[in-house]
Amino acid sequence: MSTLWHVLGAGSLGTLWATRLTRAGLPVRLILRDRSRLASYQAVSGLTLVEQGQAHTYPVIGETADSPGLIHRLLVACKAYDAQGAVAQLAHRLAPDAELILLQNGLGSQDAVAAQLPQARCVFASSTEGAYRESEWRVVFAGHGYTWLGDVNHPTPPLWLEDLHAAGIAHEWSTDILTRLWRKLALNCAINPLTVIHHCRNGGLQDHRCEVAILCSELTQLLDRCGQPAAAHNLQAEVERVIQATAANYSSMYQDVANGRRTEISYLLGYACRVALRHQLSLPHLQQLQVRLVQHLDAHRLPID
Ligand code: NAP
Numbered sequence: 016m017s018t019l020w021h022v023l024g025a026g027s028l029g030t031l032w033a034t035r036l037t038r039a040g041l042p043v044r045l046i047l048r049d050r051s052r053l054a055s056y057q058a059v060s061g062l063t064l065v066e067q068g069q070a071h072t073y074p075v076i077g078e079t080a081d082s083p084g085l086i087h088r089l090l091v092a093c094k095a096y097d098a099q100g101a102v103a104q105l106a107h108r109l110a111p112d113a114e115l116i117l118l119q120n121g122l123g124s125q126d127a128v129a130a131q132l133p134q135a136r137c138v139f140a141s142s143t144e145g146a147y148r149e150s151e152w153r154v155v156f157a158g159h160g161y162t163w164l165g166d167v168n169h170p171t172p173p174l175w176l177e178d179l180h181a182a183g184i185a186h187e188w189s190t191d192i193l194t195r196l197w198r199k200l201a202l203n204c205a206i207n208p209l210t211v212i213h214h215c216r217n218g219g220l221q222d223h224r225c226e227v228a229i230l231c232s233e234l235t236q237l238l239d240r241c242g243q244p245a246a247a248h249n250l251q252a253e254v255e256r257v258i259q260a261t262a263a264n265y266s267s268m269y270q271d272v273a274n275g276r277r278t279e280i281s282y283l284l285g286y287a288c289r290v291a292l293r294h295q296l297s298l299p300h301l302q303q304l305q306v307r308l309v310q311h312l313d314a315h316r317l318p319i320d
Contacts, residue, residue: 029092121282165192218262
């Protein structure tokens with residue numbers, strides 16, 4: 016009998032994982048924010064995943080943090096700013112040998128969760144899959160991609176990777192997950208804030224080549240100082256390639272701002288600036304970018320953290 020997968024958060028990625036695991040016949044429970052969210056979920060017949068225009072609904076059982084039962088495996092699928100608080104609400108239910116898979120973008124939230132649960136195994140993930148909520152309890156699988164998973168303390172892959180294989184979740188065990196997370200963070204810092212400030216699609220940054228190049232140079236210095244030379248390798252060339260390949264897209268941060276949603280700034284550009292400060296590294300353009308982004312968020316009455 017497979018270990019039960021508890022999925023914390025029924026948003027885009029939580030639904031994408033919960034539905035595919037369920038479809039593979041694996042046992043899944045969905046942990047919702049509170050009783051009113053549970054009641055709203057129970058009023059529909061399950062989670063719906065739309066893939067290539069085809070919608071399928073999966074009757075995943077919902078519960079809340081107050082529900083009974085030990086949790087052995089927890090997929091944390093909320094935003095970076097919610098992860099620590101959401102996991103804390105479940106601390107009383109976590110088994111001594113609990114394993115957590117942290118899907119959050121950026122850096123900082125993973126360490127915060129791991130520090131609050133020193134006995135648990137925390138696996139960090141970095142994903143290029145794309146999904147969005149079309150409506151309540153209904154998610155569109157928008158972009159196939161890959162999920163890299165790794166554990167900074169134990170290089171041995173967990174046995175449950177078999178479940179991901181069975182569920183068709185494209186993945187790879189990574190022994191350098193921090194490098195992957197840093198690289199993704201650097202790409203994000205070089206692209207996403209500028210798309211918000213210049214109010215443009217990714218391709219619009221082709222008109223701001225110098226600004227992008229200066230940011231890449233400062234981010235490269237930061238990665239080198241943090242002992243992440245592999246994440247720094249050819250950063251500018253990859254940033255330019257991503258800008259070109261995704262020219263028609265709006266970045267996730269742009270979409271958050273445009274839809275009046277809180278951004279993950281503290282775990283992306285904010286994290287990079289804090290680490291630079293800690294290393295007494297002067298990165299004036301990156302710091303200035305953060306000031307401009309914070310001003311922009313404030314002007315749009317959005318949280319600045
Ligand atoms: P999302 O759609 O906003 O989903 C987050 C979910 O977490 C929401 O359903 C929210 O509940 C739930 N939640 C928050 N606090 C909770 C709590 N205390 N208890 C239970 N549920 C709670 O976010 P997402 O797009 O899936 O993103 C999750 C993470 O993955 C982010 O760090 C994001 O950057 C990263 N990521 C996303 C994608 C993507 O394509 N979406 C791709 C790569 C990485 P409510 O519904 O009640 O608000």
